[in-house]
Amino acid sequence: MSDVHSLWMAAAGGGTASIPAPQIEYGQLSPMLIVFGAAVLGILAEAFLPRRLRWGTQVTLALAGLAAAFVAVLVLANDGYGTTKSGLIAMGSVALDGPALFLQGVILLAGVLAVLLYAERRLDPRVDGVPLDAFTAQGAAAPGGEQEKQAAKAGFASTEVYPLTLFAIGGMLLFPAANDLLTMFVALEVFSLPLYLLCALARRRRLLSQEAAVKYFLLGSFASAFFLFGSALLYGYAGSFRLPDIHDVIAGTAPATPALASSTQNDVLLLVGLAMVAVGLFFKVGAVPFHSWTPDVYQGAPTPVTGFMAAATKVAAFGALLRLFYVAFPGLRWDWRPVMWAVAILTMVVGAILAVTQQDVKRLLAYSSIAHAGFILTGVIASNRQGVGAVLFYLLAYTFVTLGAFAVVTLVRDSKGEATHLSSWAGLGRRSPLLAAVFALFLLSFAGIPLTAGFTGKFAVFQAAAAGGATPLVIIGVLSSAVAAFFYIRVIVLMFFSDPQPNGPAVAIPSAFTSTAISLGVIATVGLGVLPQYFLDLASKAAMFSGH
Amino acid sequence: MNPVNYLYLAALLFTIGAAGVLVRRNAIVLFMCVELMLNASNLALVTFSRLHGNLDGQILAFFTMVVAAAEVVVGLAIIVSIFRTRHSASVDDSNLMKL
Numbered sequence: 001m002s003d004v005h006s007l008w009m010a011a012a013g014g015g016t017a018s019i020p021a022p023q024i025e026y027g028q029l030s031p032m033l034i035v036f037g038a039a040v041l042g043i044l045a046e047a048f049l050p051r052r053l054r055w056g057t058q059v060t061l062a063l064a065g066l067a068a069a070f071v072a073v074l075v076l077a078n079d080g081y082g083t084t085k086s087g088l089i090a091m092g093s094v095a096l097d098g099p100a101l102f103l104q105g106v107i108l109l110a111g112v113l114a115v116l117l118y119a120e121r122r123l124d125p126r127v128d129g130v131p132l133d134a135f136t137a138q139g140a141a142a143p144g145g146e147q148e149k150q151a152a153k154a155g156f157a158s159t160e161v162y163p164l165t166l167f168a169i170g171g172m173l174l175f176p177a178a179n180d181l182l183t184m185f186v187a188l189e190v191f192s193l194p195l196y197l198l199c200a201l202a203r204r205r206r207l208l209s210q211e212a213a214v215k216y217f218l219l220g221s222f223a224s225a226f227f228l229f230g231s232a233l234l235y236g237y238a239g240s241f242r243l244p245d246i247h248d249v250i251a252g253t254a255p256a257t258p259a260l261a262s263s264t265q266n267d268v269l270l271l272v273g274l275a276m277v278a279v280g281l282f283f284k285v286g287a288v289p290f291h292s293w294t295p296d297v298y299q300g301a302p303t304p305v306t307g308f309m310a311a312a313t314k315v316a317a318f319g320a321l322l323r324l325f326y327v328a329f330p331g332l333r334w335d336w337r338p339v340m341w342a343v344a345i346l347t348m349v350v351g352a353i354l355a356v357t358q359q360d361v362k363r364l365l366a367y368s369s370i371a372h373a374g375f376i377l378t379g380v381i382a383s384n385r386q387g388v389g390a391v392l393f394y395l396l397a398y399t400f401v402t403l404g405a406f407a408v409v410t411l412v413r414d415s416k417g418e419a420t421h422l423s424s425w426a427g428l429g430r431r432s433p434l435l436a437a438v439f440a441l442f443l444l445s446f447a448g449i450p451l452t453a454g455f456t457g458k459f460a461v462f463q464a465a466a467a468g469g470a471t472p473l474v475i476i477g478v479l480s481s482a483v484a485a486f487f488y489i490r491v492i493v494l495m496f497f498s499d500p501q502p503n504g505p506a507v508a509i510p511s512a513f514t515s516t517a518i519s520l521g522v523i524a525t526v527g528l529g530v531l532p533q534y535f536l537d538l539a540s541k542a543a544m545f546s547g548h
Numbered sequence: 549m550n551p552v553n554y555l556y557l558a559a560l561l562f563t564i565g566a567a568g569v570l571v572r573r574n575a576i577v578l579f580m581c582v583e584l585m586l587n588a589s590n591l592a593l594v595t596f597s598r599l600h601g602n603l604d605g606q607i608l609a610f611f612t613m614v615v616a617a618a619e620v621v622v623g624l625a626i627i628v629s630i631f632r633t634r635h636s637a638s639v640d641d642s643n644l645m646k647l
Contacts, residue, residue, distance in 0.1 A: 142632040182608045189615045193622045200626055210630045211642040217626050218578050218639070221619055222569050225585035228612060229562050232589045235605055236555070236596035259600045296645045 025089040028096050030072040031104055035170040038065025042163030058162035059119045065166060070108040077101050086546035092242060093183045098542030100177035102392050103319040106399055107312050111169040113403040113517045114308035118161060122511040123413060130155035134302045135201045143206035158201050164194040172312050176319020180241040181231040184320055188227060191316060192220050195309055202302040204417035212300025219293045227280025233273030237263050243328035250331040274329060284317035285373045288346040298366035303418060306362060307406030310369050311399040318376055318395060322388060325380065327545050333383055340381050345476050348374030352480040356487045361409055361420045368446055371484050372398055378477050379461035382468030389540035390460035396535060397453035397528050404521020405442040407514055408435060412505050419505035427500025432507040436495045438522055443492055445525045447485040453528035554595040561588035575627045575637045586616050
């Protein structure tokens with residue numbers, strides 16, 4: 001009682017005149033600041049530019065912002081942040097270390113590929129001379145209503161998707177770098193809220209799209225409420241939100257205060273808090289049993305958004321998960337590892353088995369992403385430096401393969417838009433061998449066939465998990481990879497060895513945007529599979545978290 | 549009054565909110581239950597802030613309020629747009645996608 005009173009008095013009496021200004025290292029925060037700056041400029045462009053200029057401005061602005069931020073990441077990495085020096089910036093709330101920089105680079109690359117897919121306007125035939133993209137003419141208009149028809153006729157376009165995506169990317173850049181639970185929570189919301197909106201903006205099948213958005217929104221905010229209450233309990237235990245401080249309190253090396261003396265007696269606060277924070281993060285990575293939103297949202301969202309979400313959200317959320325478990329809770333390893341084992345096993349097995357029964361390409365890729373979350377979790381469980389490096393590499397490989405696969409899905413179309421039902425993909429290899437071969441390459445990489453990026457990634461995480469004493473997990477991982485390989489191969493067989501349907505889908509000829517995205521995906525998939533050594537070294541050099 | 553009682557109240561409110569999300573069927577009510585969970589977290593944060601004698605928890609409580617406001621903007625936009633289409637806010641009606 002009295003100490004709170006004195007704190008209050010100190011803040012009111014002496015503090016007001018001389019609150020020291022916080023030290024903000026703008027240069028070292030520049031990747032995030034550039035992306036947020038580009039997003040704000042995008043909002044201004046949306047408000048003030050005439051409609052015909054918006055699309056070009058937004059695409060240029062988004063690509064330029066992401067490229068500039070990527071250059072900023074490279075400059076910071078070149079300065080030795082992440083390898084030789086690392087540290088905490090913005091008063092200790094943001095960490096600038098290897099995993100943060102590496103994942104920021106991966107997220108920015110995913111963002112570039114996603115913006116290229118957003119900008120594709122040649123897949124649908126022009127209506128009244130207006131080129132159509134994947135997004136609805138006007139998000140507020142009811143599907144099928146008069147307002148929607150008028151908006152389409154007037155040639156409206158949802159160019160606000162570009163600034164929304166930039167805000168989401170900004171939050172994702174902050175999420176794996178957040179060094180306290182407050183920053184982590186804010187970053188979580190900053191990247192989630194734009195994604196909820198983006199899901200609702202599909203041009204075709206708008207009812208599905210809106211349904212996906214409402215499901216994602218309700219379940220996502222439910223999960224972030226768990227994250228927040230867990231943060232409150234951890235704060236109650238440790239008296240601080242900062243991850244290194246929580247580590248110190250658990251290790252018993254923090255300076256003792258009367259409040260800590262009683263709260264650290266109470267392991268319930270610590271364990272329940274950790275569990276609830278982990279639930280929030282497991283939801284974002286799509287781990288079983290918190291995966292139920294994944295197939296519906298992936299199916300309903302516009303395909304470029306699905307690709308972006310599948311890749312970048314997973315990268316950001318695994319970055320935060322790694323930081324949480326490796327910086328704040330290494331001392332509790334023997335408490336969290338059994339639970340993580342159970343989650344990883346369930347995720348791998350359920351993801352692989354349910355994928356076998358899917359009849360829709362987007363849902364199939366959704367379950368495959370769940371299975372991949374399980375494989376990445378085995379690398380997290382390894383709890384050694386090798387595991388961190390393996391997870392970083394896996395996320396890099398997974399990003400390109402996923403975005404490439406969803407880019408291919410946008411191209412296979414019939415009169416109603418994308419033809420995502422598997423039966424309509426039959427015989428695709430006879431009609432357009434190149435596209436089918438590219439998709440087969442991505443599927444083989446998902447399956448982890450040697451000489452693809454997916455194999456290198458899987459090998460790295462399983463090796464790390466075995467070295468970290470999780471051999472049974474590796475065996476289950478390999479077995480579920482085999483199950484997963486079955487349904488990837490099934491799609492390949494369907495594409496190449498069955499007869500095409502008489503009025504099946506056609507493959508749209510994409511513009512340079514989608515072609516570039518797919519080509520980058522192919523180059524990365526083959527490159528990371530054939531010559532992975534440079535990037536493996538980079539990932540293992542970056543695999544060091546900065547503590548204090 | 550012992551401040552620990554406020555923690556019990558916060559846990560109770562959080563549980564009511566979580567149970568509400570799981571059993572109710574109207575999207576608006578679900579959303580209100582999520583807000584109740586956020587407010588329960590705020591109460592816990594402020595109480596812990598007092599117990600520990602530092603202001604960190606109160607600061608996060610402010611951030612939570614801002615985040616909750618942003619969430620209302622996004623959430624109501626999505627729920628209203630789906631209501632305009634279907635003339636219903638029941639989440640049971642949103643069942644176009646099944647396994």
